[in-house]
Amino acid sequence: MEKTLTQPITDSDLSEQIKAVTKDSHTRAENTELMLSYQRGQVSLKQYQMLLCSLYKIYEALEEALDRNVAHDSVAPIYFPQELARLPSIEKDLEYFYGQNWKEKITVPAATLRYVQRLKKVGRDHPEYLLAHAYTRYLGDLSGGQVLGRITQKSLGLKNGEGLSFFSFPAVSSPNLFKQLYRSRMNSVELTEEQRRGVLEEAITAFELNIQVFNELQNSVCETENNMRQRHTKQKDNATTADLPVSESSSSSLIPQFVRTLLGVFVILAVGMVYVF
Numbered sequence: 001m002e003k004t005l006t007q008p009i010t011d012s013d014l015s016e017q018i019k020a021v022t023k024d025s026h027t028r029a030e031n032t033e034l035m036l037s038y039q040r041g042q043v044s045l046k047q048y049q050m051l052l053c054s055l056y057k058i059y060e061a062l063e064e065a066l067d068r069n070v071a072h073d074s075v076a077p078i079y080f081p082q083e084l085a086r087l088p089s090i091e092k093d094l095e096y097f098y099g100q101n102w103k104e105k106i107t108v109p110a111a112t113l114r115y116v117q118r119l120k121k122v123g124r125d126h127p128e129y130l131l132a133h134a135y136t137r138y139l140g141d142l143s144g145g146q147v148l149g150r151i152t153q154k155s156l157g158l159k160n161g162e163g164l165s166f167f168s169f170p171a172v173s174s175p176n177l178f179k180q181l182y183r184s185r186m187n188s189v190e191l192t193e194e195q196r197r198g199v200l201e202e203a204i205t206a207f208e209l210n211i212q213v214f215n216e217l218q219n220s221v222c223e224t225e226n227n228m229r230q231r232h233t234k235q236k237d238n239a240t241t242a243d244l245p246v247s248e249s250s251s252s253s254l255i256p257q258f259v260r261t262l263l264g265v266f267v268i269l270a271v272g273m274v275y276v277f
Helices: 014-019 025-030 033-039 045-068 088-096 110-125 127-156 173-186 192-239 244-252 255-259 265-275
Strands: none
Touching: 014 025, 014 127, 014 173, 014 192, 025 192, 033 127, 045 088, 045 110, 045 127, 045 192, 110 127, 110 192, 110 265, 127 192
C-alpha cells in the first residue's frame, strides 16, 4: 500500500512536514471506536494480549530493518537501540502472560502481517522510509507510554509493573528532551526532494496500515463476543434445571469483558501517534 502525496513540499523541518501531511489520517485514527474505548479505560486482558502479539510482530520487523540499515545515512542519526528498542520489553510481557513457550501460543491478524511485509519491503528497497515508521512508532510510544501504562494497569489490576514493560523506557530520563534530540537528528538527515516526498507518503501509509489493524482487531473482538454468546445460548438450551445457575454464573464472568470494552486493542499504535504530535 502506497499513498500519493498531494500537498506541496515546503521548506519546513521533516518532522513538521510529517505532522502536516498526516493530519487527516491522524484524526481518523484518533476517532476510531477502538481508540476512544481505550482512552475511556476500557481494556480487557484478552484484548491487551492480542495487542502485545501484534506489537511483537511489528517491532520485530521494524527493529530488524533498522539493525540491517544502521550504516545508512538516513538511519544512523535516528538509531537509538538502547533507549528505544521495544522488542525485548514486549517479549518479557508475552512471557508473563503466556509462559515460556509464548511463541507457540500467539496469533497475529492479517492486517498486522501486511504491516510487517511493508516494513520488510521498506527496509530492503528504501531504508530512508524507515524515518517515517520509526518516528511514528517510537516517539508515539514514548510520549503516550506513561499515560497508557497507567490506564492498562488500572483496567487489568496488574501489580508492580508486571506485564507492562512495553510502556517503560528506563534508558530515557527525560522524554521531552529526548524527543527534541530525536527530532533534531531526524531533521538533519539530508534527502533529495524525491526521497523527502517518499518519506512523507510513507508516513501516510503508516497511518493507513495502523487504521486497517484497528478495524480488523475490532472485528475479531466482535466475532469472539458473538461466538461466546452463541455458546452461552447453546449451553442454556442444553442445561438441566440443576445446571442452569452454574452455566449462567460461568458465562457472566466472561461476556462483560467484551461487552464493556470493544476497545482499541491495537490502540497504542493509534494513541502513540496521537501523542507524537
